[in-house]
Amino acid sequence: MERRNFLKTAILGSLTAGLSLKNNLLSAQDKSSNFGNEYDLAAVMGGEPDAMYAKAIEALGGIKKFVKQGQKVVVKPNIGWNKTPELAANTNPILVGAIIRDCLKAGAKEVVVFDHTCNNWQDCYKNSGIEEAVKAAGGKMAFGHEEKYYREVKIPGAKRLNIAKIHEAILDCDVWINVPVLKHHSGAKMTIALKNYMGIVWDRRFFHANDLQQCIADSALFSKKPILNIVDAYRIVTANGPQNHTLADVQTPKALFMSADIVAVDAASAKFFNQFTDISLADVGHINIANSLKIGTSDIDKLRVSRIMMN
Amino acid sequence: MYKFLRRLRVVVSLLFFFLILFCFINVYQFAGQWQALPLGWQLIPAILAGSFAVIIVLLLLTLLFGRIYCSTLCPLGTYQDIVRRIANLFKSKKARRLNYSKPRNMLRYAILIVMVMVALLGSSLLLLWLDPYSNFGRIAANLFNPAVIFLGNNLSYIIDTIPAHGYHTFTLSATIAAMAVFIIITVFAALRGRLYCNLICPVGALLGLIAKYALFKLQINAEHCTRCSLCTSQCKAQCIDVEKQAIDNSRCVQCLNCTLSCKLKGISYKNSYKAKQSTEIKGVNTNRRLFLGAMGGIAFSGVAHKALPLRSVADNEKALCPAGSLGLEHFKAHCTACHACIANCPSRVLRPAVTEYGLDGFLLPVLDFNRSYCSYACTRCSEICPNNAIKPITKEEKAAIQIGKVRFVPKRCVVITDETDCGACQEHCPAHAIKMVKIRNGLMLPQINRELCIGCGGCEYICPARPKKAIFVVANTVHETAALYQEEERTDIKVEGFGF
Numbered sequence: 001m002e003r004r005n006f007l008k009t010a011i012l013g014s015l016t017a018g019l020s021l022k023n024n025l026l027s028a029q030d031k032s033s034n035f036g037n038e039y040d041l042a043a044v045m046g047g048e049p050d051a052m053y054a055k056a057i058e059a060l061g062g063i064k065k066f067v068k069q070g071q072k073v074v075v076k077p078n079i080g081w082n083k084t085p086e087l088a089a090n091t092n093p094i095l096v097g098a099i100i101r102d103c104l105k106a107g108a109k110e111v112v113v114f115d116h117t118c119n120n121w122q123d124c125y126k127n128s129g130i131e132e133a134v135k136a137a138g139g140k141m142a143f144g145h146e147e148k149y150y151r152e153v154k155i156p157g158a159k160r161l162n163i164a165k166i167h168e169a170i171l172d173c174d175v176w177i178n179v180p181v182l183k184h185h186s187g188a189k190m191t192i193a194l195k196n197y198m199g200i201v202w203d204r205r206f207f208h209a210n211d212l213q214q215c216i217a218d219s220a221l222f223s224k225k226p227i228l229n230i231v232d233a234y235r236i237v238t239a240n241g242p243q244n245h246t247l248a249d250v251q252t253p254k255a256l257f258m259s260a261d262i263v264a265v266d267a268a269s270a271k272f273f274n275q276f277t278d279i280s281l282a283d284v285g286h287i288n289i290a291n292s293l294k295i296g297t298s299d300i301d302k303l304r305v306s307r308i309m310m311n
Numbered sequence: 312m313y314k315f316l317r318r319l320r321v322v323v324s325l326l327f328f329f330l331i332l333f334c335f336i337n338v339y340q341f342a343g344q345w346q347a348l349p350l351g352w353q354l355i356p357a358i359l360a361g362s363f364a365v366i367i368v369l370l371l372l373t374l375l376f377g378r379i380y381c382s383t384l385c386p387l388g389t390y391q392d393i394v395r396r397i398a399n400l401f402k403s404k405k406a407r408r409l410n411y412s413k414p415r416n417m418l419r420y421a422i423l424i425v426m427v428m429v430a431l432l433g434s435s436l437l438l439l440w441l442d443p444y445s446n447f448g449r450i451a452a453n454l455f456n457p458a459v460i461f462l463g464n465n466l467s468y469i470i471d472t473i474p475a476h477g478y479h480t481f482t483l484s485a486t487i488a489a490m491a492v493f494i495i496i497t498v499f500a501a502l503r504g505r506l507y508c509n510l511i512c513p514v515g516a517l518l519g520l521i522a523k524y525a526l527f528k529l530q531i532n533a534e535h536c537t538r539c540s541l542c543t544s545q546c547k548a549q550c551i552d553v554e555k556q557a558i559d560n561s562r563c564v565q566c567l568n569c570t571l572s573c574k575l576k577g578i579s580y581k582n583s584y585k586a587k588q589s590t591e592i593k594g595v596n597t598n599r600r601l602f603l604g605a606m607g608g609i610a611f612s613g614v615a616h617k618a619l620p621l622r623s624v625a626d627n628e629k630a631l632c633p634a635g636s637l638g639l640e641h642f643k644a645h646c647t648a649c650h651a652c653i654a655n656c657p658s659r660v661l662r663p664a665v666t667e668y669g670l671d672g673f674l675l676p677v678l679d680f681n682r683s684y685c686s687y688a689c690t691r692c693s694e695i696c697p698n699n700a701i702k703p704i705t706k707e708e709k710a711a712i713q714i715g716k717v718r719f720v721p722k723r724c725v726v727i728t729d730e731t732d733c734g735a736c737q738e739h740c741p742a743h744a745i746k747m748v749k750i751r752n753g754l755m756l757p758q759i760n761r762e763l764c765i766g767c768g769g770c771e772y773i774c775p776a777r778p779k780k781a782i783f784v785v786a787n788t789v790h791e792t793a794a795l796y797q798e799e800e801r802t803d804i805k806v807e808g809f810g811f
Binding site: 043045118119120122145146147148149185186187188204205206208210211212213238240242243245246247248249250251253255267268271272273274275276285300305307 | 340464467474475476477657658686687688689725729731732733734735737738739740741742743746747753755773775776777796798799800801803804806809810811
């Protein structure tokens with residue numbers, strides 16, 4: 001063998017080895033990072049909404065794990081009522097803003113926010129503070145007040161809600177993030193992440209007329225699941241929900257729950273809520289139905305939970 | 312000078328026309344309260360609202376220069392001028408000419424008197440059909456407004472910042488009524504100029520009576536006049552009698568076209584109390600006939616109002632008039648159904664009534680809880696109403712006005728019939744008038760508190776029970792005061808952990 005050839009081979013060989021080694025390293029690192037921080041559910045307490053969000057998303061592996069470069073993202077808060085943030089009838093605008101900023105930082109092409117409101121939509125968007133927060137964060141508000149914005153889809157496996165009209169933003173996006181607020185609900189007992197699905201559907205009256213609890217669980221069978229469920233419990237409504245009228249029904253525990261598992265996050269939130277108002281998980285029909293439909297698990301003890309106290 | 316005055320008249324009339332039109336087609340709610348300002352200058356609304364300043368200004372204006380109102384402030388007048396202008400484009404020069412026509416004083420004053428009498432009897436029934444502003448409003452609200460929505464909805468596919476709108480306020484009978492008036496007025500205007508204003512319009516008749524005594528009147532200068540009829544052919548009020556060289560000031564709408572048409576400057580304003588009024592047109596001496604006619608009209612209207620089934624009771628439960636309208640009596644006496652409130656209602660809960668108020672309330676705005684419900688913190692209709700039929704109220708005042716009371720029929724409720732959770736009514740109640748109470752198997756049934764209810768209709772709107780809703784609002788004939796919810800003390804709860 002000539003010396004030159006030998007050298008060539010040697011260099012090539014070492015290069016290949018180096019590259020493969022590096023590849024190994026990379027993949028190993030990837031695995032280990034996943035392994036080290038792999039939590040199914042994050043529970044944070046004691047911080048401001050945006051700071052708690054940052055802690056929780058870090059515990060779940062960072063936003064880049066969920067939102068990829070160039071994706072169209074929908075953030076779906078609860079904007080159902082013409083109420084100011086202090087009354088906690090809607091999702092906290094600071095939290096919504098923080099999520100949008102993070103998604104855009106992760107390279108999201110656009111972030112769209114909407115809700116099918118119960119009160120007049122303009123009032124809700126404005127007085128909830130969410131429209132302003134979304135615009136400041138670089139997101140976009142979408143309309144949801146007319147049937148035109150909803151398209152019919154089939155929900156396979158559903159018991160009652162077999163067909164529903166779902167908002168076009170959800171149907172057309174790459175990923176969506178479910179951002180409910182934790183509230184007492186006089187009809188559905190609790191309103192958390194599963195109940196927040198009612199805001200992506202046009203005909204809400206159908207739910208009420210056809211076994212509310214079953215329909216809420218059915219709606220979560222819709223094939224495009226939220227990649228994350230972030231429950232705002234900075235301020236919570238403990239009685240007379242969902243549309244409470246006085247501050248007497250509002251507590252400020254400053255908490256946040258986050259998981260890709262919608263049933264788990266609802267179960268965790270319900271258990272947290274039980275410390276304020278006496279409602280056991282067994283009372284909340286739709287969470288139990290969703291659990292038995294295997295949309296997720298309400299058995300939090302089986303999950304890896306990151307509990308973070310910020311103060 | 313007359314050239315300038317005429318131009319001023321055109322500018323002012325178009326300004327008022329478009330500002331008023333804007334009030335009725337402002338689908339996307341661009342403006343705030345100021346948009347109601349030009350509505351306040353309409354004569355019938357000003358009289359009904361008791362805006363004395365406006366009435367006095369309009370009276371003085373008419374006493375000085377005649378029916379300036381008809382050619383500047385009245386949107387229906389300007390609409391007719393626009394129609395005539397457009398129609399003339401399609402006419403030969405000859406066909407554009409108008410002739411002098413005799414006054415129909417019997418008819419116009421009889422209409423005016425009967426209308427006044429019916430109004431004094433406490434019904435806006437005739438005002439509603441005859442007032443030019445209200446007719447214009449209904450045309451704009453029922454025909455132009457949906458057209459704007461239609462246009463916007465199509466554009467919303469291209470421009471995604473335009474919100475779509477449903478045609479929630481569409482009511483067939485009101486649209487037909489508006490269409491009929493629209494066609495009549497348009498045809499009148501295209502063929503005979505201001506025929507409506509001098510034949511039917513009670514505002515025209517009233518201002519005409521006053522204009523007879525105006526200080527400054529347009530008069531034909533007999534020395535210059537050659538009886539060429541150029542002025543007559545241009546006069547849309549058809550009130551210049553060239554033979555007698557006289558202008559009927561009770562019908563003249565002060566458009567000033569004649570002053571420019573005369574090549575010999577033969578028509579100009581003259582102080583009518585200085586100049587000898589020899590050229591005044593004397594119609595038939597109508598005084599006695601008029602008096603008899605008026606008395607007959609009064610008697611008829613009085614009898615009609617009592618005897619005819621004007622106040623049908625069939626749908627009285629649904630006779631829901633907006634907060635601020637005090638109750639049916641005040642509302643029926645003051646509302647002329649211009650539909651400004653309907654066109655501006657953000658919740659789109661208002662629509663023209665069909666039979667809800669009885670025959671004399673046809674077209675008056677009514678709250679329809681099948682379509683929507685009344686927003687708790689919204690007072691838009693009370694801000695826009697120029698008649699004070701819906702009196703201005705604050706949000707705080709509205710929270711205590713009870714326009715109707717809730718009623719609950721448990722055996723229709725899905726909680727009872729299906730044994731499932733619901734609570735949609737409680738969810739939508741802004742007044743704490745509905746509470747969910749445990750019955751059995753963890754089920755919660757609505758419990759109503761009628762003292763707290765304001766009658767907004769949120770519960771009725773959302774109730775899923777069919778064919779009949781389980782919860783609904785029954786109208787208060789006279790609006791009452793709702794009790795205010797007693798706020799509880801808050802006790803702060805501190806938790807140490809997550810509870811799981």
